[in-house]
Amino acid sequence: MNQQTNPANIDHSPSLDPIIEGKTKIVKRIINKPDHVLLEAKNDITAYDKTMHNIIKGKASLATKTTCNVFALLKACNIPIAYQKQVSETAFEAKLCEMIPYEVVVRREAHGSYLKRAKHLTKGQVFPQLILEFFLKTANKTWKNNPLLADDPLINFKNNTMHLYRPDMPLYEQEPFLQLDDYPLKDKKEIFEQMSTIAKKTFLILEKAWQNVGRKLVDFKVEFGFDTKGNLLLSDVIDNDSWRVVENDIYLDKQAYRDGTDLNTVTERYKQVCNLTGQFRIPKQQIILWRGSPKDDLKTFEAELTPYISDYFSYKIITTSMHKCPVAGYIELQKMIQETPDSVLIAYIGRSNGAGPTLSANTIVPVITVPAGWKSFPEDVWSSLRTPSKTPVMTMLEPSNALQAALNILSMRNPALYAQVRYPQEERFSNVIAL
Numbered sequence: 001m002n003q004q005t006n007p008a009n010i011d012h013s014p015s016l017d018p019i020i021e022g023k024t025k026i027v028k029r030i031i032n033k034p035d036h037v038l039l040e041a042k043n044d045i046t047a048y049d050k051t052m053h054n055i056i057k058g059k060a061s062l063a064t065k066t067t068c069n070v071f072a073l074l075k076a077c078n079i080p081i082a083y084q085k086q087v088s089e090t091a092f093e094a095k096l097c098e099m100i101p102y103e104v105v106v107r108r109e110a111h112g113s114y115l116k117r118a119k120h121l122t123k124g125q126v127f128p129q130l131i132l133e134f135f136l137k138t139a140n141k142t143w144k145n146n147p148l149l150a151d152d153p154l155i156n157f158k159n160n161t162m163h164l165y166r167p168d169m170p171l172y173e174q175e176p177f178l179q180l181d182d183y184p185l186k187d188k189k190e191i192f193e194q195m196s197t198i199a200k201k202t203f204l205i206l207e208k209a210w211q212n213v214g215r216k217l218v219d220f221k222v223e224f225g226f227d228t229k230g231n232l233l234l235s236d237v238i239d240n241d242s243w244r245v246v247e248n249d250i251y252l253d254k255q256a257y258r259d260g261t262d263l264n265t266v267t268e269r270y271k272q273v274c275n276l277t278g279q280f281r282i283p284k285q286q287i288i289l290w291r292g293s294p295k296d297d298l299k300t301f302e303a304e305l306t307p308y309i310s311d312y313f314s315y316k317i318i319t320t321s322m323h324k325c326p327v328a329g330y331i332e333l334q335k336m337i338q339e340t341p342d343s344v345l346i347a348y349i350g351r352s353n354g355a356g357p358t359l360s361a362n363t364i365v366p367v368i369t370v371p372a373g374w375k376s377f378p379e380d381v382w383s384s385l386r387t388p389s390k391t392p393v394m395t396m397l398e399p400s401n402a403l404q405a406a407l408n409i410l411s412m413r414n415p416a417l418y419a420q421v422r423y424p425q426e427e428r429f430s431n432v433i434a435l
Contacts, residue, residue: 069277097225129429
């Protein structure tokens, strides 16, 4: 999934046309690809509006590799991104985008400026529902000749007007220092909704990817742009300056630099993050739908599984009676699990559902049994409920719940699937404590 460095198609000579230079990167137009750009990282690290500024040898290559690792994962998860491929140790190719002047921040825990705005919370307070915020990207404390009290102010939309606030104070302690009736993407509610959705799904993917390597992603910021065809894309970079990642209450990200950690330690943490993101993967997984005969109709399962099918996730149907052909059933089961070990089996059997417990006793993959005809013959459920020792079959009466349980189990190791399963839950959760 991670792409290898391939400089073959890019001219790295000084004749590349610089478009803009920021604090940590230079964007250059690729002469023979007018709709693509080169993003070249720098060794600079800054904080607090450049009042902190240092050079870390090798940071450019670490930042580039981290970004490429992240975007390779997001691309595999079908997130719309500008990133194309890594082309050198310190540069990657991306689609040319007209950048939207907003920073979109997603938070799972309370850290940084959020604690200054929500003084009743303690550091690390977990939000069951992701918190999403928009900040206006500004420089030199001005916006279109309007003076600002602070750069990158927090945005609150009210009555079709953008209200700007200092990001380091609670809203109840301040009035908006500027109200804009005209602002980027005004009357484009659907674009804001798309940015919100993409940002939250991206966070969920990376949240699970970090969990899978034993760390916590607690917040991040991302930016968006429109490519030359008008497509909204997740753009710019996502590197160790873009998020907060925690290991045993220790920041592995730029926050360590902000807090005054010595540069050698900061460098080691950037190396650690680069190596860990290199482990981001989507595992190959499957759900095995087992039925005793063709009369056991699996259309409900197949219809609900369709949105999840990908290069990494599939389902297989086995039609074998474990009462009549147990040996053939065992052979088929072991073959399928050998091919894709990361599996969950759902046994949907009419009449006596002895297949579920029998299969559970002969494999270590989770087995969920669904008595297909329980509504007409309630006594059929007992063969799935009262089972011998070391036969850990799960029993559910509703096919949709059985399928959801299987997806939940597999999503614990799969960033793409986790985002799909978790996102609808996020929409109905609430953060009472954060209000």
